[in-house]
Amino acid sequence: MPGLRSRAAAVALVALVVMLFATPLRGLWARDAGPWWLPFAVWAPIIGAMAWLVREPDAR
Amino acid sequence: MLSPAALLVLTLGYLGTLFLVARLGDRWAPARALSRRPLVAALALGVYATSWSYFGSVGFAAREGWRYLAIYLGVTASCALLPLVWAPLHRLVRARQLASLADLLAYRYQSRGLGVAVAAFLLLGSLPYQALQLRALVVSVAGLTGEASVELGLLISVALAGFGMLYGARHVSLSERHDGLVLAVALESVIKVVALLAIAIWALVSVFGGAGGLGRWLAHNPGELRAMAAPARDGDWVALLALSAGAGFLLPRQWHLAFTESAGPRALAATGWALPAYLLVLTAAVPPILWAGRALGLSGDADFYVLGLALASGSSLLSALVFLGALSAATAMILVTTVALAAMAQNHLVVPALGWARRGDLYRRLLWLRRALIALIILGGYAVYLGLRRRTGLADLGLVSFVAVAQLGPAVLGVLFWPRATAWGALAGLCAGAALWSLTLVAPLFGLEADVLGALGLAGDLWTVTTTLSVGVNALVFVGVSLLRPQRAVEAEAAATCARRMVGEGAGVATRSPEELGQRLAGVLGAEAAELELARALAEVGLTRGERRPAELRRLRDRLEHNLSGLLGPLPARAAVDDALPLDPNQELVSAQLRFVAEHRAAAEAPARELDAARRYLVRVLGDLPVGVATLGSASEVVVWNPAMSAITGVAAETAVGAPVSALPAPWGEVLAAFVAQGAARQEVVLSASRLAAGPPSTRAGARARTISLGRSELDPGALLGQGAGGSVLLVEDRTEQRALEAQVVHQDRLASIGRLAAGVAHEIGNPLTGIKLVADNLRRELADGEVGERLETIVSATGRIDRIVRALVGYAHAGGASGERVPVSLSAVVSDAITLTRLTRAGKALTLTAEVSPELRALGDAQRLEQVLVNLLANACDASSPGGQVEVTAQARGQLVEVCVRDHGSGMPPEVAARALEPFFTTKPPGEGTGLGLALVYSIVVEHGGTIALETEPGAGTVVRVTLPTP
Missing domain, CATH: 3.30.450.20 (PAS domain)
Structure with missing residues (x-):
């Protein structure tokens, strides 16, 4: 994975994923309680987005 | 409650099914195709969830609340980075036939020491984890039957050793896929998720009376949700996320299934979403199980609520299913980890130590070595299980192993993103990280409480502190030592290969033929293996045994190294190839470098x-x-x-x-x-x-x-x-044509000077000849009768003939200069002059030359040049005819044109000669006799006159040349 741009993109993506998973999920539970299925409901669309992103690996 | 006998039957039946599935996957084409489907490959990666997830997640959720999700969300984050981390690693591993993580690091850092360190570290780190799987199984048996059965652990270990030997070491090349193993592991992933979902659904339906009931129970027990939320809000997520993100592909079992047993880039891409989806389903079952356990007031550790609920259900079916899930979670982990570790141990611990690649049947020995290693590692896990008596939470032991593999993270990231990294840096970083890991996490497991963290003044969440400390120090040492020590040339080259920036190696091979290459290799691998490897490599690079080109031999050598890397590991392969097929540093193969650049230009950047x-x-x-x-x-x-x-x-x-x-x-x-x-x-x-x-x-x-x-x-x-x-x-x-042209010019010069000489001689002859003719004519008139008159008549006609010859010669000598004026020319005169000149040649004398040209026929042109045309055509006709033959010249008016035909009955020409007859310098005459310019000159003169030329010829039947010329 040569090139500065790829490395920068990797770092940005890592940061994004960490933010995505850590901060908002913590925020969701900040009020102590919420429906128990909420974390899974947040998780599912992320997986959906990942499936959509890789739907045609050859075309990208 | 299930009887021990029932459990034994269940266990044997399950293991039998596993053997059957693996056998089908290996032998039956549809099952093999199924095993290579992207989703099946992704399901197999569900081996991430072991007994620890199966039982321990509930316990972890009980202690850490929603933070238990981090262990699965981290894998999801890692999958989001698939194109940046997994895909390049996958490409590298497949392209270089690297069978394990130790292979990759040893190859990239060109260090046997690092390979040995990584293999040993992973081997030692994995044994307790395997022991943990066995313990989880034995505990679940004890829970389900009420009887502790250590023998079951032995039984399962022996069965798994047999399974691993049969289906985990089928191919001698480490990088070939074991379809049966992958299919069996994918099936195990399905069984454990079905079992966990079954118990969760039972809990939801039977304990709470549905989702509404759960909602009401949670409303009555607000503390439960708070207990889940509070640790999630106050605890640290980042360390857990990072740990599990690394474990997602660094754990030996994950690496093995994602890269070594990969079904290709499509399967890898599918993993990107299918693995997180699988983990989502698995983890969604955890909260209902936890709360059901609480609602039923189950005693004991929350780690075993799954078992407790199965027992509480009173259903043998559910109990059996739960047991099968536990069995599948444990056996899948043990199997895949063992197969992965056996490959590592073979390449980095045993083969280099024994160095016995030289004797006997290499393939067979390698296979049996790996089978022996598989059995040894599984039984080693059992031995550790017998020794590991201390009770530790399941999830805790799992996390200890996560921190262990995270120590490999800096070196692996260095492979992908930092070409300057060195082996010493990687080794030093790994040692520092491993030391801290042992001190802070492993020592407490064995009751050695060395309070390193306290001594360092570090406090807070254990996992955050230990991860940050060990991985941080590891990374710092890695970078620092790498920068301090200069990089070796081989490392720089391997780093460039890993970063896909490699310029092909230029040195040639010090051998002259593939056969010689094979003979030298036989000294290292043994004759049989060397011959097989040579034949395979030749077929793969598309060369024959007759190959002699150094650059191609170099390619063959590289291919051999590549194939041996899949067999012995990268460094032994390189050592074997270097040993048998040394490079000749004096041969710089520029062509190989240029070829490399040309082949890799598609991958080049801007x-x-x-x-x-x-x-x-x-x-x-x-x-x-x-x-x-x-x-x-x-x-x-x-x-x-x-x-x-x-x-x-x-x-x-x-x-x-x-x-x-x-x-x-x-x-x-x-x-x-x-x-x-x-x-x-x-x-x-x-x-x-x-x-x-x-x-x-x-x-x-x-x-x-x-x-x-x-x-x-x-x-x-x-x-x-x-x-x-x-x-x-x-x-x-x-320069052939140029030299011929120069010779022709010289020849023409000589001809022209002879022509001028001839013209001068003719002129000089002309005057006395006129005198002789006049005197003879006068004498003939005076002595008109008698014998003297006849003789004088002969003199007059002979002098007339000499006169015609001389005039023709003078006329021909003047030809070839600038084209004269176009005037009406009498064809009969031109033809008769040409015939006169031709009769002077030796060939012309031996033939009958006849002309049939009407005196009225006129053509528009230059008489001298037209005469040259006919002289050349007649000369060719004479050359083609045999002595005594006949050459005819005829002329006829054809509308506005006049056609002159020169016909001979000689040898004729084959079509390929006829097609080229008009080309300059084309001749069929022996060297020195023809210039190949005669017909070319004819052609140019005719075209200059606005006429055409056509050849009709047939071998053995003669040739007709038809020249058309314009009329006045």
Whole structure:
């Protein structure tokens, strides 16, 4: 994975994923309680987005 | 409650099913195809969830609340990075046939020590984790039957050892796929998720009476949700996320299934979402199980609520299912980890230590070695289980192993993103990280409480502190030591390969043929294996055993190394190949480097594209040059061979490039090698027809002697590719036509001077001849009768004939100059003059020349040049006829044109000769007799006159030449 741009993109993506998973999920539970299925409901669309992103690996 | 006998039957039945599935996956084509489907490959990666997830997640959720999700969300985050981390690793591992993580690191850092360290570290770190799986199983049996059964652990270990030996070591090459194993592991992933979902659904339906009931129970027990939320809000997520993100592909079992047993890039892409989806389903079952356990007031550790609920359900079916889930979670982990570790141990611990690749049947020994290692590792896990008595939370032991594999993270990221990293850096970082990991996490497991964290003044969440400390120190040491020590050349080269920026290695092989290569390899691998490997490599690179080109032999050598890497691991493969097939550093194969650049230009980045444009431009210039250009490397191997060169020599560029110049087809190899050896700057060589006839087919046809001009200039060694490679440029020109033209000019000059001489002589003869004729005529008139009169008549007619000859000669000698004025010309006079001249030649004397031309026929043109046309045509007709034959000249008016035919009954011409008869310098006469210009001159004169010329010929039947000319 040569090139500065790829490395920068990797770092940005890592940061994004960490933010995505850590901060908002913590925020969701900040009020102590919420429906128990909420974390899974947040998780599912992320997986959906990942499936959509890789739907045609050859075309990208 | 299940009886021990029932559990035994269940266990045996399950293991039997596993054997059957694996056998089908290996032997039955539809099952094999199924095993290679992307989703099945992704399901197999569900091996991430072991007994720890199956039982321990509930316990972890009980202690850490929603933070238990981090262990699965981290994998999801890692999957989001698939194109940046997994995909490049996958490409690298597949391209270099690297069978394990230890192989990758040993290859990248070119260090056996690092390979040994990684293999040993992972092996030692995995044994307790395997022991944990066995303990979880035995505990669940005890829970389900009420009887502790250590023997069950042994039974399962032996069965798994058998399974691993049968289905985990089928191929001698480590990088080949075990379809049966993957299919069996995918099935186990399905079983454990079904079992966990079944117990969760039972809990939801039977304990709470549905989702609404759960909602009401949570409303009555608000503390439960708060207990889940509070640790999630207050605890640290980042360390857990990072740990599990790393574990997602660094754990030996994950690495093995994602890369070594990969079903290709499509399967890897599918993993990107299918693995997170699988984990989502698995983890969604955890909260209902936890709360059901709480609602039912189950006693004991929350780690075993799954078992407790199964028992509470009172359903044997559910209990059996839960047991099968536990069995599948444990066996899948043990199996895959063992197979992965056996490959590592083989390549890095056993083969280098024994170094016995030299004796006997290599393949068989390698296979049995790996089978033995599989059995040993599984039984080693059992031994550790017997020794590991201390009770530790399941999830905690799992996390200890996560922190362990995270120590490999810096070195692996270095492979992908930091070409400057060195083996010493990686080794030092790993040692520092491993030391801290042992002190802070492993020592407490064995009751050695060395309060390192307290001594360092670190407090807070255990996992955050230990991860940050060990991985942070590891990374710092890795970077620091890497920067302190200079990088070795082999490391830099391997790093460039990993970063896909490699420039092909230029050194040639110190062997001359594939056979020699095979013989040398036999000294290392044994004759049988060497022969098989050679045949395989030859087939893969598309070469024959007759190959002699150094660059191709180098490719063959690289392929052998590549294949052996899949067999023995990267460093032993390199050592074996270096040992048997040493490189000759004096041979800089520029052609191999250029080929590499050409092959890899598609992968090049933007600046390289511009370079590539410049390269294309230069190649185009070379290609379009009308002069043959070849460049030679320092080993006198051909580097560049332009199209003009191919046209001149008949040797295709594909054959020539890479070949030593002396190995080119005859006569070129000999000629060029001699020229290079002489060191002359210029030389002209005449290649005889017989030498050319031995050459390539395209120069063989109609071979005649050729004059070749050779030029040469040395390449400045310093200026080329920045290396010590010298070489030279050869220019080759075909001067045959030029030399023939020059000879023709000389010949014409001589003819012209003879013509002028003849004209002068004719003029000088003309005057006395006129006198003789006048005197003889007068005498004849005076002595008109009698014998004297007859003799005088003979003198007069003879002098008349001499006069005609002299006039024709003068007329012909004046031809060939600038074209005269176009005037009406009497064809009969022109034809009769031409016949007169032709009769003077030896061939003309032996033939009957007849003319049938009406005196009225006129053509528009220059009489002298038209006479030349007829003289040339008649000369050819005479040459083609045998003595005593007949040549006829006829002329007829055809509308606005007049057609003159010269017909002979001689040998005629085959079609291919007739087609070229009008070309300049084309002749069928022996060298020195014909110039090949006669008909060409005829053609040019006729065309100049606005006429046409046509040949009708048939071998053996003679030739008719029809010339049409315009009339006045």
